[in-house]
Amino acid sequence: MDPERKKVVERVAVSTFPDEVLERVLVQLKSHKDRSSVSLVCHSWYDAERFSRTHVFIANCYSVTPEIVSRRFPNIRSVSLKGKPRFSDFNLVPPNWGANIRSWLVMFAAKYPFLEELRLKRMTVTDESLEFLALSFPNFKALSLFSCDGFSTDGLAAIATHCKNLAELDIQENDLNDKSGSWLSCFPENFSSLEVLNFANLSNDVNFEALERLVSRCKSLKVLKVNRNITLEQLPRLLIRAPLLTELGTGSFLQEHPACQYSELENAFNKCMNLNTLSGLSEVTALSLPALYPACANLTFMNLSCAALQSGEFAKLLVHCPCLRRLWVLDTVEDKGLEAVGSNCPLLEELRVFPTDPFDEDTFHGVTESGFIAVSYGCRRLSYVLYFCRQMTNAAVATIVQNCPDFTHFRLCIMNPWQPDYQTNEPMDEAFCAVVKSCTKLQRLAVSGLLTDLTFEYIGKYAKNLETLSVAFAGSSDWGMQCVLGGCPKLRKLEIRDCPFGNAALLSGLDKYESMRSLWMSDCKVTMNGCRVLAKEMPRLNVEVIKVDGSNESQADKVYVYRSVAGPRRDAPPFVLTL
């Protein structure tokens, strides 16, 4: 664009729309996707956007450096960061891989002294970092750690001790060193700002009286999720002190002395008028469950994935939960339980069925295709499913997606790899064909079972909105992966393990990877040479190979490819080779 024209445009822009106004308007924009779009309109919009942005979401901590972020966004109050590739949750990434929060914290302390919120997923966080965090940000309000590692309860103690304005402490599913529950007692006696407390996955006892006092003081407490050491006798004492609770995660739901405390429990739940989310319920039995019924009327999310319920008691519970939109269960409820879901939860949008005993193959348990079908008939609004089972048929999946064409997330895990349709003995290709054809809004797909390249042909051809694809033990040749990379215009994340895809497949995506967040391929047929070619052709991608001990020199065991403006990692451990 020639300079003359540019000046005209800018002058016009300034006179009709002062930056301050624009910024005021843009502050209302919360979605980072919208903000990205706004920033691309023109320079003044880019500037207005960057000054008005208070929350930054960095989906891959290695895609950008702290310096770049702080230069662009000077007014950040809230940061969300994701680190390791998702398959690290399943032990596919060796320890000490990286994604350490430290360098980010140092930058934040320098550039964002008023930082209020930090939400981390799959990052490595040490106790020193937590203490640094606690001491560096006087306004710090919210800490959420999900699937992180590297810290212990000492770090939590530092947070509790020093963060005077803490409103949210959410410690979920982390690989932490749980030394003791004494961290909870570190909240000062005058501390009262907590609104969200989630320590459900910690295993050590906390001092109950300290917890009771804490809950008493924090009048705005809305979310309380305790760990399984909190007993059913203790629960009512917490509930009566937290009348504003909207999300509750109970501890153990095991009744030790049936008669006496049941009424107390019932009373406490009677008063929980505002609950919309319920979880916990470990060790629940049919005897203690009915105490919950009064509190279930407005529940929209019930997480029973730690509660080994049988179908009968589960069905009775569901009768009291007509408003459920999200439900997580264990497969102990079996198909019968899922039939009850279909009958009682017409508003259901999300269902996750977790396996109780994923490694025990000889005992029958769990759910089959019938349960899934039953849910699909009763819950037509279903849009998110995560389903672990041991058998499935193409016909069943076809029926399911015919009933529920609005799926945006379809994650089916047939737990035995390479398993065909158990009735026809054919591959499960047609199942996923049905999924991608019927569910035009599909954003996330996880496939399983015996699959040939045909599945991937279908995916490439029909899954126009697909953003995330997870593949394991599937495909017949490079062609499969090529189809996906050649189709799927909106693909952002592709994670593959144990598939027969090699260099030809890898290199067919050359043009695609820069528009994607990342690619993960482990235990496929990719070689070091293939990766080197990729790295050479696409210098703006980071092509990293994780070498596993004892593997063949030329094999690229685990390949992680991602776009980055930060250049190659400077903190890579020895087993990560950047090509």
Added chain:
Amino acid sequence: MSIPLEHNYIGLTETSSMERGSDKLSSSSSSTLSTEDERSSTLNLKETELRLGLPGSESPGRKPGLGVSLFGKDLEDKNNGYSPNSLKNLVSGAKRGFSDAIDGSSGKWVLSMSNGSEVDLGKGAVLFSPRSGNGGKPLVGLEGKNNTQQSCLSAKPTMKEASSVPQSSKPVQEKKPQVPAGNEHGSAPAAKAQVVGWPPIRSFRKNTMASNLAKNNEEGEGKTGSRCLYVKVSMDGAPYLRKVDLKTYKNYMELSSALEKMFSCFTIGQCGSHGLRGRDGLNERCLRDLLHGSEYVLTYEDKDGDWMLVGDVPWEMFTDSCKRLRIMKGSDAIGLAPRAMEKCKSRD
């Protein structure tokens, strides 16, 4: 006297359709052998004959069921690589005493049974309940793996963390992600060799579940007396096990009726095979008669590992010491004592 009974069990004579295993054996080896597994046909016959009358012979009654009920035709591709493995899985837990006695050859024998059994199935032999499809689970994975030999081009000769499945007979190296190791005594899942990170379940959930299972298997000790107490229940001839929580029953009657309901679908001859759950009243009645009659007895394995008849000791004592339950054919139970002696003999 026990020998003729055992002959009956093995089914050289016409027996009720309840005798699942015996049915397979009885429809003479020739019919079983007329199926795919030609190569071991004569051998099977011999193996069969050898096994007649031996105490260990009834265990396989259960195992072939697994092969049969599920797959019918699917057994085509089954070859030695899989079945001994799965059967080892099944056999190892069946009778403690006999797992020592059963060797590879008997494993093979059982294999032949399972190959043959599909023919029996086709000929209207004892059917498992329509739910038997579900029961196919234990072998499903194996089937799947077997069948994908053609399509799976995974180059890696070994999975890093894969179990050592006896695959030497297979021409193509392939990954066997899941090996059903004998886990019938409720040992921790970690004891099985598995593929790393499969199924894709986060560690915290695995740990939660493991500790749940461990707690459930404890015998009422610990901080409360009212823990749930899950024990596995197997039934001879049924394709899969169930689990019951002993704490939910107050006496033997309740336990017995619960088990009847649970297993009624397996036992009756011509169950409808169209996806019904065998809740047909006729079937339940039959089972009840059977359980109360002499056809089936309920036995349990106690803390010491001995198999005892259920009902002899007070209920509380029973729940304290019961580790697992087994619904045995009456003929076996009568042989309990003599078999115990056989146990000792075979060990020597």
